[in-house]
Amino acid sequence: MCFGGIDLKLGVALGGGGMRGIAHAGVLKALDDNGIKIDMISGTSSGSLVASLYAMGYSPSYIYTLFKKYAKELVYINNAVIVNELRHFIFKKTIRTNGIKDGKGLEEVFDRLALKKGIKMISDIEMPLLIPAVDISKSKEYIFTSKEVRKDKYISDISVGKAVRSSSSFPAIFNPCKFKDHIFVDGGILDNVPVSQIKDFGADFVIAINFDGDTVDNNSNVMDIMLKSVDIMGNKIAEESLEKSDFVITIPTGDTGLFDINKIDYCYMSGFNTTMENISKIKEKLEI
Numbered sequence: 001m002c003f004g005g006i007d008l009k010l011g012v013a014l015g016g017g018g019m020r021g022i023a024h025a026g027v028l029k030a031l032d033d034n035g036i037k038i039d040m041i042s043g044t045s046s047g048s049l050v051a052s053l054y055a056m057g058y059s060p061s062y063i064y065t066l067f068k069k070y071a072k073e074l075v076y077i078n079n080a081v082i083v084n085e086l087r088h089f090i091f092k093k094t095i096r097t098n099g100i101k102d103g104k105g106l107e108e109v110f111d112r113l114a115l116k117k118g119i120k121m122i123s124d125i126e127m128p129l130l131i132p133a134v135d136i137s138k139s140k141e142y143i144f145t146s147k148e149v150r151k152d153k154y155i156s157d158i159s160v161g162k163a164v165r166s167s168s169s170f171p172a173i174f175n176p177c178k179f180k181d182h183i184f185v186d187g188g189i190l191d192n193v194p195v196s197q198i199k200d201f202g203a204d205f206v207i208a209i210n211f212d213g214d215t216v217d218n219n220s221n222v223m224d225i226m227l228k229s230v231d232i233m234g235n236k237i238a239e240e241s242l243e244k245s246d247f248v249i250t251i252p253t254g255d256t257g258l259f260d261i262n263k264i265d266y267c268y269m270s271g272f273n274t275t276m277e278n279i280s281k282i283k284e285k286l287e288i
Contacts, residue, residue, distance in 0.1 A: 008204035008205060009039040009040060009202055009203050009204050009205070010036070010037065010038055010039050010040075010203065010204070010205050010206075010207070010286070011038070011039065011040045011041065011042065011198040011199070011201070011203025011204075011205070011206045011207070012027075012028070012031075012038050012040075012041050012042075012051075012198075012206070012207045012208075012209065013041075013042045013043070013047075013193050013194050013195045013197075013198050013206055013207070013208045013209065013241070013245065014027075014041070014042065014043035014044070014047030014048075014050055014051050014193075014194075014209050015043075015044060015045075015047050015188075015192050015193035015208070015209055015210040015211065016043075016044045016045025016046050016047050016048075016168075016186065016187070016188040016192045016193075017045070017046055017047070017210075017211045017253070017258070018045075018046055018170075018256075018258030018259055018260075019046070019071065019256060019258060019259055019260050019261060019263060019264065019267065020046070020211050020251070020253045020256050020258075020263075020267050021045070021046025021047055021049060021050055021267075022046075022050070022063075022064060022067045022264050022267045022268050022271070023209075023211070023251045023253060023267040023268060023270055023271030023274075024043070024046075024047055024050040024051075024209055024271060025050055025054075025060045025061075025063040025064045025067070025268055025271065026060070026064070026267070026268045026269060026270065026271025026272030026273070026274075026275065027209050027249060027251070027271040027272070027274075027275045028050070028054055028060040028063075029059075029060035029061060029064075029272055030271075030272050030275035030276050030279060031207075031275065031282075032059075032060060034279050034283070035288075036282065036283070036286070036288070038054075038127075039127075039128070039203070040127065040128035040129070040130075040198060040201060040202070040203055041054055041055055041127065041128070041129055041130075041198075042129070042130035042131070042132075042194040042195075042197050042198040042201075043130075043131060043167075043194065044131070044132050044167055044186075044187040044188050044191060044192055044193065044194050045167055045168050045170065045186050045187055045188045045192070046168065047193075047194075047209070048131040048132075048163070048164050048167040048168060048187070049110075049164055049168065050063055051129060051131065052110065052122075052125075052129060052131065052160055052163070052164050053066065053113065054127075055125050055126075055127040055128075055129040055146065056113070056114060056117045056119055056125055056127075056160070057117055058113070058117075064264075064268050066113070067264055067268075068264055070109055071261045071264060072261050102174070102175045103165045103168070103169055103174040103175055103177060104165075106161070106164065106165050106168060107159075107161035107162055107164070107165040107177075108161060109161070110160050110161035110164045110165070111159055111160060111161035111162075113160075114159070114160040114161065119160060120159060120160075121156070121157060121158065121159055121160070122144055122145065122146050122156060122158055122159070122160050122163050123146055123147075123148060123156040123157065124146075125146035125160070126146070127146065128145070128146060128147050128201060128202075129145065129146040130143050130144070130145050130194060130197045130198055130201060131143065131144040131145075131163050131164065131166075131167045131187070131194075132144075132167060132187035132190070132191055132194050132197060133163070133166040133167040133169075133177075133184040133185070133186070133187045134184065134185050134186065134187055134189045134190050135182045135183060135184055136171075136176060136183050136184070136185045137182070137183045138182070140153070141153065141187070141190045141191065142154070142155055142182070142184070143155070143197055144156070144158055144163035144166070144167070145201070147201075155179075158179060162177060162179055165177045166179065166184035166185075166187075167184075167186065167187040168186060169184060169185045169186050170185075170186045170188075170258075171185050171186065171189070174186075191241055192210070192241070193208050193209070193210050193241045193242060193245075194241065195208050195241040195242065195244045195245045196241055196244055199244060205246045205247075205285070205286065206244075206245045206246050206247075207245065207246065207247045207248075207249065207282065208241065208242050208245035208247070208248045208249070209248075209249050209251065209271075210242065210248065210249075210250055210251070211250065211251050211252075211253050212250055212251065212252045212253060246285065247278075247281070247282060247285055249274060249275055249278055250274075251267075251270055251271050251274050252270055252274065253266075253267050253270055254266065254270075
């Protein structure tokens, strides 16, 4: 990307947000449609799904199609079950060894999608890609990356499917993902919008994408309140990262829950429309 005649690197950091993550594909489509070239990309949790697919060469429109195809199979969980498990995680501060889903289906789908592009390991991806996850046994963040970096926290010898599964293993909902001597859970526990990571990787200008939280009022039910609690936790964690970005796009997603597969179309269009509303400001910042 050329900024005011100077060749600088543009990075995009995609935040976690469950099913709301499909909004990222709408954001990427708007940027692509306006000729804004992304040089590197990072993503946490559901953001890692979109980031990895985009980095492998899948178009934003096709990513949207893939979400619609696989969402029910991979992430649908009965609300009553979610409430019971989240109660343990949020209020009792405990993480069960086994979640409601094991996450293997997600890993297998992404490994198949990677192979269609001639990719197996994350290091096979040409575009710089960063996916955070947390090793719960070591209380430490690790970064899965497509580019080999000789530092302790970076891992490049991992399959695409396992990297995405690790970053998306939301406690109590999905089983922790084991890899070598690591036990990984959702990267959003420590950083829900991975701006710092992509800055460290050499991005000169970073656009961060996050989500408006669900609203809670007198008509809200237990599920609404539980998910709002998760939003508050995620947004608080993301505050410091967002301050380090050069431009923030906050996507309104209404009352879309973490696993609300009925809002895929709405979230995708919300991501696209919100970015289009900000496109002039983005171009002004980029001096293009």
